[in-house]
Amino acid sequence: MLSRGLQAGRSLLRTGVWKDCSVVRRQLSDGVKNGASSNGASSSVSAEQAAAKSAASSSPKGPSSISPPTTSSSSSTSGASAASSTEASSRLMRSMQESIEAAQAAAVAQASSGAGAGAQEAAADSRLMRLLSAAGNTLFIAALGTTAYFGYYTLRYNTSEMQDLIDQRKKPENEFPGSSVWVPVMSWYADNRKQLAETIKKYSDPPSEHLLPDLPLHARHVRTLVLDLDDTLIHSDWTRGRGWRTFKRPGAEDFLRQMAQYYELVIYTDQLPTYADPILDRLDPQRFIQYRLYRDSTQYVNGKHVRNLNYLNRDLDKVLLITANPDAHALQPDNAVKLKPWKLESGDTALLDLIPLLEQVFRTNVPDVRAVVRSFEGQDIPSAFRERMLKANQKASERRGLFGSLRR
Secondary structure, eight states, rough: HHHHHHHHHHHHHHHHHHHHHHHHHHHHHHHHHHHHHHHHHHHHHHHHHHHHHHHHHHHHOOSOSSSSHHHHHHHHHHHHHHHHHHHHHHHHHHHHHHHHHHHHHHHHHHHHHHHHHHHHHHHHHHHHHHHHHHHHHHHHHHHHHHHHHHHHHHHHHOOHHHHHHHHHSSSSOOOOHHHHHHHHHHHHHHHHHHHHHHHHHHHSSSSSSSSOOOOOGGGOOEEEEEEEOOOEEEEEEEETEEEEEEEOOHHHHHHHHTTTTTTEEEEOOOOOHHHHHHHHHOOOOOOOOOOOEEEGGGGEETTTEEOOHHHGSOOGGGGEEEESTTTTTOOOOOGEEOOOOOOTTOOOHHHHHHHHHHHHHHHHSSSSSHHHTTTTTTHHHHHHHHHHHHHHHHHHHHHHHHHHHOOO
16 A cells, blocks of 8 residues: 555656646746737837937937936836746746645655555455454354364264263263253264264165175075186286286186086176176177176175175075185175186186085085185195095095905
């Protein structure tokens, strides 16, 4: 504001001075014109006087003229004209000086008033910024405290426990100072927390509690074999030279053909249909796999797509999950046959090594397949089962040899 006032003062001073200078120039030009006309008149009078004197000297003497002398009259006229010109110039200079002084005073006054207004505005801005800063700090501290308070109850209690705590605090014997405020506030918090949990559940849980249709009555004894896709049956690989390509795991087609005789086959992948369907159409052209479940049928837990077998509409004691993804079986590890991920290693026989185990489970009619999986805890199931079968065959051959010697 001070700078704007000074600029306005300079502008006013500049404008006033130039206006006064223009007035001075006009008045000076008028004075010069008046002086020139006066000098012309005096020159003409002097010429007339000289002519009169010349005529008098040349003419004979006669009676003296009664007209007054002209020389004194012209001299007085010239003196009066000079005095009036000097006085006009003095007035003009005084007027010019007064105009300049008035313009300077106005500029100083305007600059002073602008500086005062600028100082007041700066002070007002400073007060406003202090108030806004204090308000912002207060809101930040309040928000931080509120977040910490409700965060504690979020981590400490689940929704049902929180509701039980509120119900207990509503009882008269459990009242405490401030309970009249605490109870309605926490009730509001619990209600909104339930609504938020239900909204999240819509997107994190499978779309239906029964992802597969009911089994017919005559097929209730059938066991279900759930297969993962990536690194279990196939592997997708990318290189700069050829881009993306998908490779079948060795023995995948034979494995599907064999297992379709004993199990209900289901693909359960965390991929989208646009990725999985073209691969499955080429991997399984004869449709040994009866059902295909995709990413929307998984359960989203801690940023991972988990296969929740509870949603399959099958008895878990008759369900086996074969996967190479450790996150896939996080919810039902006792139902999972864990394979090593296949990364294009040559000579892999994991799927073919599983065929005897799965055939044995079917033929022995194991009441709960989870007991079989737990018996291989911490081991590579195909390798461990192969070793067990070798030992069993050795013992059987030893028994046959012993019985043969006794017969002899």
